[in-house]
Amino acid sequence: MIDQNYFKDKRVTVMRIGLIGRGIGDAAYIAEMGGIVRVVDAAPQDVMQPAVDALAEYPNITFKFGPYEFADFKDADLVLVGAGAPLDEPVLVECKKAGVRLVQSAALFAELSHVPIIGVTGTRGKSTVTHMIHHVLSVTTGEEVILGGNVRGVSNLQLLKQVKEDSLCVMELDSWQLQGFGWAGISPAVAVFTNFMEDHLNYYERGGKSKAEAMDLYFLDKAQIFLHQEESGVLITTPEVFTRAQKLPGSIGQEVILADASVLPEDMLLSMPGEHNRLNAALAYEALKSVGMTEDEIFAGFASFPGVEGRLQLIATIDGVRVYNDNNATTPQATTVAIKALA
Structure with missing residues (x-):
């Protein structure tokens, strides 16, 4: 059970609160808890x-x-760091030197809730896979399945109010949220790593780093989704990602499942077109199998999955012309894949 007194009388500095609701909700929860x-x-x-x-x-x-001043951080019991804060920010460097604890809200939810988590990361596809898993679990079990992580407007700490003894959580985790998992030395019980492409180079090339160095740092942040799994954990990914993962220091002792779209029936129709979405469905399929869902349950859930806003989302058909919203294709690779899917 959650310790209701965890935050009582603790001094918490919330850095980069933002305006879209996550940081605001987190600050409100901490205040509500004293x-x-x-x-x-x-x-x-x-x-x-x-x-x-x-x-x-x-x-x-x-x-x-x-401007940030270390005086606002040095006496804190913990600092809740907002996503995207540069780790070379001087006040954060000083916090590390002084032993001030840094946390991020998704990892803190995991620590405080003690619920099993299916975590999903990757440069592209993580939203689709996360929502697909959440949809199938919700419609199959009829129970409330917690959805958190990198979900717009959702405060991960506020989600603690939804936790029950038998709760299960599905989390979309970006590289910044996974930094928090690395700081805490934890990983989700089931980790899904969809793919790895160039992205966020403006963040990771800070300090004059080369593209290769930046990509290594980016991958290391992503890899926190599986690096701290126990042997009972499950890592679900693709051969390309796994090849890169094997180059990291340490051993991978958990179960590893390499997803392949061939697990899906050839005639299975998805709400979102494209071979990349069949691979997304295969990743979701393996994650659902790992938590006890049957093939029949999974495929029935896929059949009713409506898709995700902004991800090859069919918004209208006008005079026989289908109109799609794919405004989350924010990299050249993602746009190219979307065009191929509709060709």
């Missing part, structure tokens, strides 16, 4: 005023905007 919260953000207050207004009811939350 924590003493200091929100710091490098953005000016006029930009961040909506966050201030959203948290105005909590007298135990204070705010400071502008």
Whole structure:
């Protein structure tokens, strides 16, 4: 069970609270649980005023905007770091030197909830695979399955209110959230790693790093999804990702499943076109099998899966012309794959 007093009287610095709801919800949860919260953000207050207004009811939350100062971090019991914060940010470097604990909300949810987690990462496809797994589990079991991680507007700490003794959670995890899993030395029980492509180079090339060095750092962050699994864990990925994973220091002792679209019936129709989505479905299939779902249950769930907004989402058919929204294809590779899927 969750320790309801975990945050009581703890001094928590929340760094980079953002405006889309995750950080705001996290700060609110900590305050509700009796924590003493200091929100710091490098953005000016006029930009961040909506966050201030959203948290105005909590007298135990204070705010400071502008350049970060170590004085706002050094006495904290923990620092909740917002996604995308550069790890070479001087105040974070000082925190590490001083032994101040750094956390991220997805990993902190995992630590505090103690529920089994199916985690999904990858440069592309992680949203589709996450929602596909969540959909099949929800419609098959009829139970509430927690959905968290990199889900727009969802506070991972607020999800602690949904946790029950028999809960199961599916989390989409980006590279920044997986940094938090690395800091905590934990990984999800079931890890799905969809693929690995160039992305976020503006973040990882900081400090004059080469593209190769940046890609290694990016992969290492992603790899936190499986590096700390126990032997009872399951890693589901592709041969290409696994080849790169084997080059990392340490051994991979957990079960490894290499997904292949051939596990799907040839005549199975998915709501989203393209061979890449058949591979996404194969990854979801293996994850669902690993938690006890039968083939019949999985394929029935796939048949009713509506797809994900912004991922080759069919939004209209006009005079026989199908119109798709694929606004999450934010890399050249993803756009190319989408065009091929519709060709």
